[in-house]
Amino acid sequence: MNFGELNLVKEKGPRHFHLGASALLAALFCAFLGVPQSSARSIDPTLKHSVVHAAQLRALPPLRIDVAASAKVSLSVKTEFSSIKREAIALKAAKAAFARARLRRISLDYARPTSNYRLTARFGERSRLWGGNIHTGQDFAAPYGTSVRAAEAGTIIFAGWDGGYGRKIVINHGGQVQTWYGHLSSINVRVGQHVKVGQFIGRVGASGNATGAHLHFEVRRYGVPINPVNWLRAVGIWV
Structure with missing residues (x-):
């Protein structure tokens, strides 16, 4: 076989290409040096002999490239990846559906504290109205009267007058959680x-430190006020 030629010998049966070890090594050597294979004849004969001899000493087996098998492996990998992707999407959808169902079930244990409302002074705001x-x-x-x-x-652990809160109700829910209802016009x-959840307990008013009719709704955990809107939304009650 001429050193400057890289022959691909097609075998019978499945599509295989057979590369002689010396020819392959010579081609790689030319590529490494940046020498075109057509110019391989210009390489020093001693160098060519050394390359071929080194290949013979290493007794490199022929390189066999099974095109059909490679195509099958590539297709198999793509199919497997698509399957994994579909399963991941399905799992994500199932988790979201489970979370929604769980939230709907939990929300049955909670209720909005009043109706026909609009949110005004929010948790964490500062105002001279409360010093x-x-x-x-x-x-x-x-x-x-709502x-x-x-x-x-x-x-119920408190139901009466409490300074700036006016008429106030406090409900203990266990787990160190309480809800407060202030500025009521009446306590029932x-x-x-x-x-029970959603049970009528009083009516909206403007008692205590209030400039107009509204319900002051407060949530305390371990005696510390927390954001009531976040607390309600966390259990599926949107306000």
Whole structure:
């Protein structure tokens, strides 16, 4: 075989190409030096002999390239990747559906504290109306006398007048969680009474430190005020 030629010998049967070891090594050597194979004859004969001799000493086996098998492997990898991608999408959709179903079930245990409202003073705001301190709840502006309902089942632990809160109700829900309802015009529960979620407990008013009819709704965990809107939305109640 001429050193400057790279012959591909097609075998019978499956599509295989057979490369002689010395021819392959010579071709790679030419490519490494940047010498065109057509110019291989200009290489020093001693160098060519050394390259061929080195290949013979290493007894390199012929390189066999199975085109059909390679195509099958490539197709198999693509098919497997597509299958994994479809399974990942299906799993993501299933998790989202499960989360929605779980949230719907949980939301049955909670309720909006009032209706016909608009959100006004928000949690964390500062105002001279409460001495420049941080607002510890969420105000629901609603018509005077609108029903106020228990946001979660629990036990009434306070029902009466409390300074700037005016007429106030506090419900203990267990787990160190309480909800407060302030500025009421009337209170329709008593201390020690157990109330169900959504049960009527009083009416919106403007008692205490209030400039208009609204419900001051407050949520406390371990005695610390937390954002009531976030608390409601976390259990599937959108306000």
